[in-house]
Amino acid sequence: MTATSSHLFELLKSCVLNTSNLKSITPSDCKVVSTLIFNKTKYIVSETTLKRIYGFAYSKFNPSIFTIDVMSKYCGYNGWDDFCEQQETKTVKTTSQNVDWNTLSNKAAKITNFTLQALKNKSGIPFSQSIKRNFIDDHFNEFLQGDYTATVFTAPSGYGKTIALCHWIDEKLEQALTADNNDIVLFFSSSALMSIFLSGRDLNDWLLTLLGYTPEEDVISLLDVNKRKEGNFYLVIDGFDEHMFKNDQFELMLYQLMDVFSFYQSQNWFKLVLTMRSSNWINNKHNLIQNNGKWFHGFVTDDQSSVNVPLFSIQEIKELSNKINPAGQNHVTTEIANDFTNPLYFQFYYKKHKDNFSLNHIDNFSIYDLISTFILNKVYMGHYATEKILLLRALVENMDFKNQVYDLDKIKVNDLLKQYSHAYNELLSIGFLKEINTSIDSQFNTQVQFGNSNFLEFSIAGKLLNDSNQQFDSKLTSVINELFANSDRKVPVLKWCVIHAIKNGQQSSFELLSLMELNPTEKSDLILFLGSLLEKMCSSLNNTESMANFFKQACTDSLFYYFFGLEFINVGYKKTLQTLLRFELSNAKKIITYTGLAAIALQQLDLNQLEHYIAKLKTFPEDDFQQFSINPLNCMDALYQHFKYGIVKKEFFRELTSFYFNPYQVASGASSPADDLVFLLAGCSLILCQQPAKILRFTKAVKKVHHPQPGRENVYNFFLNILEADANYNMGNTNKVTEIYDLIANSFTNEGNTFTPHMKSIFSGLKIKRALLVGDYLMISNYWRFVMQICDEHGHKLSAIFMAELILKNTDIEIQSPQLYKQIYYDYSKILRQTGLNRDILLKTAR
Incomplete structure (x- = not known):
C-alpha cells in the first residue's frame, strides 16, 4: 500500500x-x-x-x-x-455518521480563524485601522450571481489583495453566526501549501483529512441533501504565487489544485477563491482556465496587465487616513495623493508617520523618500545585495531607450538571470521584478519587467550614475536629455539623480539643471520637487552642516532664474520660493522672490500674507527697484489696495500708461524670467481699471521691448494672448476672442501635457468666456468643474472668483441652467467665506 x-x-x-x-x-x-x-x-x-x-x-x-x-x-x-x-x-461508518455540515463548519472555522489572525498580524497598517473596500463586494456579487465555480483576485505585490479579502471573510464569519447563513469558509495561505508539498501529501487528500474525512469518503457522498444545509463552501487560498515554490513544486501544486477544481466544479455549492500576483495569473491562466465558463476574473480595466484589484481612490485614502487618526487634518492635492493610491506606498508612509499620522506631511518628495527606504531594506540590505545591484544594472544596459522599450525579452537576458539566479528570485519575491508570459501558439514570448515605474526609474538612474562615476555633472545631464528626449521617464530619472547628488554633497552642481531640456509641466514638477527636497534636507539633522554651507554660497543666475515663471504659481511653489531665500541672494533676487510669493498669496486671496510680503518688499532701498522696467512693489501694492479696500491707485496706473506710450528697456536690454513675471503681473493689474484698450496697448508695448529667453517664448506668449483675449471679450470682439482661442486650443491639442495647472486653469477661463459669447451653456458646467478642481488643489481662488462673477452676471444661465447657476453661486460664496473678501469690491472688478 x-x-x-x-x-x-x-x-x-x-x-x-x-x-x-x-x-x-x-x-x-x-x-x-x-x-x-x-x-x-x-x-x-x-x-x-x-x-x-x-x-x-x-x-x-x-x-x-x-x-x-x-x-x-x-x-x-x-x-x-x-x-x-x-x-x-x-x-x-463512524465518520459518515458523525461528520455533517455543522462539524465541517466548525473544523473549517478553526483553520480559517488561525489563518485570519496570522495574516492580520502581518498587516503593515494595523488591521483594526484598515478599511473595507467596496470593489471586493462588487466582485463577489458578480461571481455568485453567475454560474461560476472559481474566481481570482490578481494584482501586483502590495495592492492590498490580502487585507481586502480578510475583511470580506470577517464578514462571512459574522454572518455564519446567524441562523439564516450556512456558508463555510476554509481559508489558508500559500505557506500551508508549502508544508503539504514538503510532507509529500496530495492536496485533495490533505483537505479531506483536514476536514475529518477519509480518502475513501469524498465530500459529495457525505454532504447529501439530508446532511448538507443550504450554503456555499468557499475554499480560499491567499498568495498562490509561483515565486513561493520551486518550479517543479509549483507545477505539482497547480495540477493538484486543478484536480480539486475539476472534481467539484459541477457542484454549485463549491467555490474556489484565489489571490495571486497578476504576473502569475498571466503566466498560468492557460492551465487554470480549462473551462472558461467556470472562472470569473472580475473587472479588468487593462487586459495586458490583468489587474482586477483597483488602487485606492482618493476617497478611500481620506477614509483610511481618518480611521488611522480621526483627529488629524488630512488635506492633500489629488496630484500628490495619486502617488499614494498604491496601498504599498501608503503602508510605507504610515510606518514613517504612525506616531503622528496626517496626510499633511505629504509633499512632492515623499514618494521618493518612501521608495528609497524600501529599496534600502529590501535590495541593498537583503540577501544577495551585491548580485541584485549587478543584475539590475545589467538589465538596464539591455533596454532600448531610443524606442522607449523597457521590457526585456527573457531569452535575450536568460544568461544574466542564470548567473544571478538567487538575486533574480529575491527580486521577484519582493515584487521589484516580474515575469510576464504572453506566448501564443506560433511564438514564445516571456518578458522581464520592473514591478512598477518607480522601481524602473530608480534602476535607470542608478545605472546612469554608475556610468558617470556617481557624479551629477554636465555629461549626465546631456545623457538624460539624449536618452529621454520625448519620454515621460526624463523627470523621474532626473529626480533620482538629484536625490543622489544632494545626499552625497554635490549640491553645487544644481546649476546644471538649467541645461535640462524640459517643457513647462516637467519644469514645474521638478521645481516643486526641489523645493520639497531642499526643505526636507535642511530639517534633517544629518545634513545640517553640509546644507548650511550649500546655502551660504551665492545662487547663480542660471540656477536662480530656473525657478521663476508665472506658470508655476500654486501652493507648492510657495515652498520652493521660500527655500530660495535661504541662499545668499542679491537684493534684486530677493525682491523678485518676494514678488513671486506675493503673487501666490494674491492667487490664494490670502490678503494677510500678501500684506506681509509687501512689507518685506518695502524694506528694500528705492534704488534696488530701479533695475526693473516696472516697479514690482507698486504693482503688488496696487493689487492689495484694491482687493483689501476697493482703492484704485491711480499713480501706479499712470506709471503703466507712461510705460506703454514710451516703452523702455532696463540697462543693456537684458531679459530674464524675472522680467517676464513683472510684466505679466502688471498686465493682470490693468484689469482693475476696466479699460480693455489699456491692456491691448500695454501688451503691444511689452512685445516691443521685452523678448523672453529661448525656450520660454511659448509660455510667455500664452499669458499675453490670454490678456488680449480678456480685453477683446470685454470689448465684444467675438471674432478676435475666437481667433485667440483657436490659437491656444490648437497648441493645447498638440502640447496639452506641457501646460501647468495654472495655465490649464486660465485656459478653462477662456473656454468659459468663449462659451458665453456663443451661448454654449452646456459646456460651461465641465469647464467650471475643472476650474474648481484647480482652485481646491492648487489654491487658484482668484481665477475661480473672477470666472464665477462673470458667469453669475449672465442672466441667461440662471434661466436655462438653474442647477449650474446654483452650484457656481454656492462655490463662489464658499470662497468668499474662506477668504473673508468683500463681494462689493469684487463686483467692481469682475465683468
Whole structure:
C-alpha cells in the first residue's frame, strides 16, 4: 500500500507522536523520536527520514515500506498492514455518521480563524485601522450571481489583495453566526501549501483529512441533501504565487489544485477563491482556465496587465487616513495623493508617520523618500545585495531607450538571470521584478519587467550614475536629455539623480539643471520637487552642516532664474520660493522672490500674507527697484489696495500708461524670467481699471521691448494672448476672442501635457468666456468643474472668483441652467467665506 497521500499514514504519524508522548513535533524532536524507535524496535529510522516525513525537509520520494512498517511496530502493531486493518475496523461508518455540515463548519472555522489572525498580524497598517473596500463586494456579487465555480483576485505585490479579502471573510464569519447563513469558509495561505508539498501529501487528500474525512469518503457522498444545509463552501487560498515554490513544486501544486477544481466544479455549492500576483495569473491562466465558463476574473480595466484589484481612490485614502487618526487634518492635492493610491506606498508612509499620522506631511518628495527606504531594506540590505545591484544594472544596459522599450525579452537576458539566479528570485519575491508570459501558439514570448515605474526609474538612474562615476555633472545631464528626449521617464530619472547628488554633497552642481531640456509641466514638477527636497534636507539633522554651507554660497543666475515663471504659481511653489531665500541672494533676487510669493498669496486671496510680503518688499532701498522696467512693489501694492479696500491707485496706473506710450528697456536690454513675471503681473493689474484698450496697448508695448529667453517664448506668449483675449471679450470682439482661442486650443491639442495647472486653469477661463459669447451653456458646467478642481488643489481662488462673477452676471444661465447657476453661486460664496473678501469690491472688478 502506498504510504503517501493516505489518510491512514497521517493517522500513523499522529500515533507515533502519541507513543512518544509528544503533542507536536519540532525538527529537534526528530532525533529523540529516532532514538525511541530504535530502543523499542531495534530498527533504525534516521532523524533525516523523520524530518522528511514530518515536513521539515524536502523529499522527492515517498517513505519506504520498511520505514512505515517500523513506525507501525513502534506504535504496537505487527506492521503497516495490521495498522491499516485495525484502523479501518475502528472507523467503519463512524465518520459518515458523525461528520455533517455543522462539524465541517466548525473544523473549517478553526483553520480559517488561525489563518485570519496570522495574516492580520502581518498587516503593515494595523488591521483594526484598515478599511473595507467596496470593489471586493462588487466582485463577489458578480461571481455568485453567475454560474461560476472559481474566481481570482490578481494584482501586483502590495495592492492590498490580502487585507481586502480578510475583511470580506470577517464578514462571512459574522454572518455564519446567524441562523439564516450556512456558508463555510476554509481559508489558508500559500505557506500551508508549502508544508503539504514538503510532507509529500496530495492536496485533495490533505483537505479531506483536514476536514475529518477519509480518502475513501469524498465530500459529495457525505454532504447529501439530508446532511448538507443550504450554503456555499468557499475554499480560499491567499498568495498562490509561483515565486513561493520551486518550479517543479509549483507545477505539482497547480495540477493538484486543478484536480480539486475539476472534481467539484459541477457542484454549485463549491467555490474556489484565489489571490495571486497578476504576473502569475498571466503566466498560468492557460492551465487554470480549462473551462472558461467556470472562472470569473472580475473587472479588468487593462487586459495586458490583468489587474482586477483597483488602487485606492482618493476617497478611500481620506477614509483610511481618518480611521488611522480621526483627529488629524488630512488635506492633500489629488496630484500628490495619486502617488499614494498604491496601498504599498501608503503602508510605507504610515510606518514613517504612525506616531503622528496626517496626510499633511505629504509633499512632492515623499514618494521618493518612501521608495528609497524600501529599496534600502529590501535590495541593498537583503540577501544577495551585491548580485541584485549587478543584475539590475545589467538589465538596464539591455533596454532600448531610443524606442522607449523597457521590457526585456527573457531569452535575450536568460544568461544574466542564470548567473544571478538567487538575486533574480529575491527580486521577484519582493515584487521589484516580474515575469510576464504572453506566448501564443506560433511564438514564445516571456518578458522581464520592473514591478512598477518607480522601481524602473530608480534602476535607470542608478545605472546612469554608475556610468558617470556617481557624479551629477554636465555629461549626465546631456545623457538624460539624449536618452529621454520625448519620454515621460526624463523627470523621474532626473529626480533620482538629484536625490543622489544632494545626499552625497554635490549640491553645487544644481546649476546644471538649467541645461535640462524640459517643457513647462516637467519644469514645474521638478521645481516643486526641489523645493520639497531642499526643505526636507535642511530639517534633517544629518545634513545640517553640509546644507548650511550649500546655502551660504551665492545662487547663480542660471540656477536662480530656473525657478521663476508665472506658470508655476500654486501652493507648492510657495515652498520652493521660500527655500530660495535661504541662499545668499542679491537684493534684486530677493525682491523678485518676494514678488513671486506675493503673487501666490494674491492667487490664494490670502490678503494677510500678501500684506506681509509687501512689507518685506518695502524694506528694500528705492534704488534696488530701479533695475526693473516696472516697479514690482507698486504693482503688488496696487493689487492689495484694491482687493483689501476697493482703492484704485491711480499713480501706479499712470506709471503703466507712461510705460506703454514710451516703452523702455532696463540697462543693456537684458531679459530674464524675472522680467517676464513683472510684466505679466502688471498686465493682470490693468484689469482693475476696466479699460480693455489699456491692456491691448500695454501688451503691444511689452512685445516691443521685452523678448523672453529661448525656450520660454511659448509660455510667455500664452499669458499675453490670454490678456488680449480678456480685453477683446470685454470689448465684444467675438471674432478676435475666437481667433485667440483657436490659437491656444490648437497648441493645447498638440502640447496639452506641457501646460501647468495654472495655465490649464486660465485656459478653462477662456473656454468659459468663449462659451458665453456663443451661448454654449452646456459646456460651461465641465469647464467650471475643472476650474474648481484647480482652485481646491492648487489654491487658484482668484481665477475661480473672477470666472464665477462673470458667469453669475449672465442672466441667461440662471434661466436655462438653474442647477449650474446654483452650484457656481454656492462655490463662489464658499470662497468668499474662506477668504473673508468683500463681494462689493469684487463686483467692481469682475465683468
